[in-house]
Amino acid sequence: MKQLLSIFCWFTVLLLWGCAATVYIDPSDTSKYISLIGLGFPFCVLLVVGTLVFCLVLRLKQAFIPLFGLIACYGSLRDYCPINLNSPPPKGCLKVLSYNTLSFGNFQKNEQGNVAIADYICAQHADIVCLQEAAFYGEENQENIQSLFSKEGYHYQWHDFCGVMMGVASRYPIARYEVICQSEGNGACAFYLTPSPQDTLIVVNTHLESMHLSSEERSRYHQIVRNLDKADEITGKRAVLEKIATSGRDRALQVNDLTQFLDRNKGRKLILMGDFNDTPISYAHHEICSRLTDAYRSTGNGIGRSFNKDAIYVRIDNIFCSEHWKPFAARIDASIPYSDHYPISAYLQPQEGKVSKEAFH
Template identity: 35%
Template sequence: MKHLGYFVVFLILAANVLFTGLLLFAAYSPYINPELHPVQSCFGLTFPIFALVNGGFLIFWLIIQRFKQALVPLAGFLLCFPQLHTYCPINWNTDNLPEGSFKVLSYNIMGFDGTIKKDGQNPILNYLKDSEADILCLQEYATSTAKKFLMQKDVEKALKDYPYHRIHTVGEGKGSTNKMACYSKFPILSAHTLNYKSDYNGSVVYEIKIGEDTLTLINNHLESNKLTKEDKVVYESMLKDPQKEKVKSGARLLVRKLAEASAIRAPQADSIAKAIARSKHPYIIVCGDFNDTPISYAHRVISQDMDDAFTQSGCGLGISYNQNKFYFRIDNILVSPNLQSFNCTVDRSIKESDHYPIWCYIAPRK
């Protein structure tokens, strides 16, 4: 029996080593170029799963007082601590905001929920009006020409405290109607789209004058994962009823589509990183819907010379996509190292879009 006990411990330890290796592979998969290895680059999606499994092994070893074996999952966590901190930071809000701080809000508004008016009001527009943000960066911006729906003049009336705004159609696809917008209480000196390949997505670079300083702001809507409503139903069905054949066929479909989108996002992320590097201004903010998780090639490349505001001043997972059980933070605000963020929040109080807004206060570092 004693030898049997040792054998069981050995098998559990071997499984622990395997899952710790998978955790580290997921943690460092953002260094895989999606254009060369699209499927492997998506492995970062599994990071929270393997982190939980690794945590389970750590608790197990501690309970049975096998402290030497506990070093395996502990080493795994230490080797991917930066990724853990990025994925699920723990910070506390502060009431002591520095003088000169301003509020930035990024929100994929899903066309103002189809430009619908409810009793003459649009909940998303009301939320933006009451947000007290100084700069609004909006993705999937759309208004209607019909009076019974939300019109551009309705938006401008509600957002009259934002005297400066720019609206751009993005994407090279024939007849693309996807728009990006920036509403600002500070002067917008210039605005132009980044030139990269995408049918319906894009990035817009703004120069914004704040006091004596000029800020580069890049508002982004990166390539979506091209999942149809039917694909999302397949995903939810896999979670509810994980039959072997259903999971196998569904996973193959989802991985193929996710890999294709990841390969398209890679050069888009490279273009944004180049725009950051050539900015004429020292203060830079990058925000928007990245359509990818914090453990991804796109997030790593774009944030390589930036700080993630949610990692710096947010708390928890910050899940920003709110439909179909895709529990990920795909909306971001990044700041240059000479800026500091405060109280970064993914606001779950409004559910009219398929995304939650993300906002934070920003001030120059002293």
């Protein structure tokens, strides 16, 4: 019994480590199915924790195995579900916000007759806002949104990804922008902001490859996640998993373009935000996190669910910053119902000797 329990403990730990290790493997360079393994990370964590509890109750000496497995996986656990002390932002911080708006919430109106999402964005008084899926469906809607942004004192710039708009609203002038990568309705753009005549801040807005699951397919995915023991019986399972794997490979290609851009601009003031369409245990997240600071990992708390549909209870929207900033109070606002995403925000404090604080007053 003792030997069998030890074997089982090590088996669960190796499963956990295997899931965590997939972030180092490029799905576009190996097998696209690698991206599916990382999705099992939270279930492996629960399995190891359950094994630890069992050992603590019945076989105390074996408890060191799952405990060691969890400690060795600390970095991945912190990526997925960070726990931090409250970090109220000091004065002089830059507030940034990223929001996949689902076409501005299909232009739902509030009691004032304004587009609810646009009013929400303006009420946050962020200095820089990155928007994904910002389709207008007509010039009148676009003029209404831009009018609200102008009243808030924003400069704005849009890029059309095959009918799916991506944009930045900023309190600082936008000198120009460039497309880093594009694949139909997804991609990434770099916007060059000028907080002062002698200063340039690069803001990268990302909307990486979607899984392209229909409502019916998301329902099947929900069934797979909720009933892993009966996954083989679920109709259409293979087609759903194939789509998820293919999107993981395509995201890896986009992230490779992104990392090349980041490497070319190393040492410059840079903020990267957006919808990754991938979990914190993924090649996409790891590659960016190895170059920039993850604001939510550093200052947020909990899983931070940012996609609010079906079984995808995970953070797929992110804010990253270069060493020129120290993040504070990253949070996901789960009170806003207008889109299938929740907005994510953070405060960034300029670091002495790296950014002029006067530029952000």
